[in-house]
Amino acid sequence: MARVAYTLDDFIHDMDELVDGAPDQAALFDRASSHLQRLLANPDAVPEKYRLPMGNRTPDKQSTSYLLHQAPSGLSITSVVWGPGSHIGPHDHCTWGMIGVLENTMTETRFRRLDDRSQEDYALLEQDRVSQNKPGEITLLVPDVDEIHQMDNQTGRPTPEIHVYGVDLRGWSRRRYDPETGKITPFATTRWDNC
Secondary structure (H helix, E strand, O other), rough: OOOOOOOOHHHHHHHHHHHHHHHHHHHHHHHHHHHHHHHHHHHHHOOHOOOOOOOEOOOOEEEEEEEEEEEOOOOOOEEEEEEEEEEEEEEEOOHHHHEEEEEOEEEEEEEEEEEOOOOOOEEOOOEEEEEEOOOOEEEEEOOEOOOOOEEEEOOOOEEEEEEEEEEEEEEOOOOOOEOOOOOEEEEOOOOOOOO
């Protein structure tokens, strides 16, 4: 019998194979986006428990992050479920990444850095664009070029997304940005909610 659905396991296999082949950035994004597009076309391929927020949502914890796959290469695949009203201010990832919306809508605001990057604790940011990312849409994170963004769930429903990164973000040095003052604050993800 022929398989008709692209599964989460298929996606993980294809991404592992792609990253292990060490393609250049353009080829990586081209092929990885194609794989992610296939997964997003079948949201039920991601188990329902990874598309719903945990019951521990507080004003400080508005989203749930589930680790779906961690490869020896560093490849990290997570499901992030943004609760209604979730907000995370401007931040970066310091690695390549892709984000695809499974269900609902997520507002993403991108920022461009205008300073010369000579000060580690200061950045002059300018809002670049705002998009309403809908199911099946993918956004790319390109380190030092186009990766500073703010995420907002302005709807009354949870928004699950698939996040793919070149590294495990746990312990990975990243930065938060204050567009009003220019202050940069270092931070790192400490854990995923399911492990």
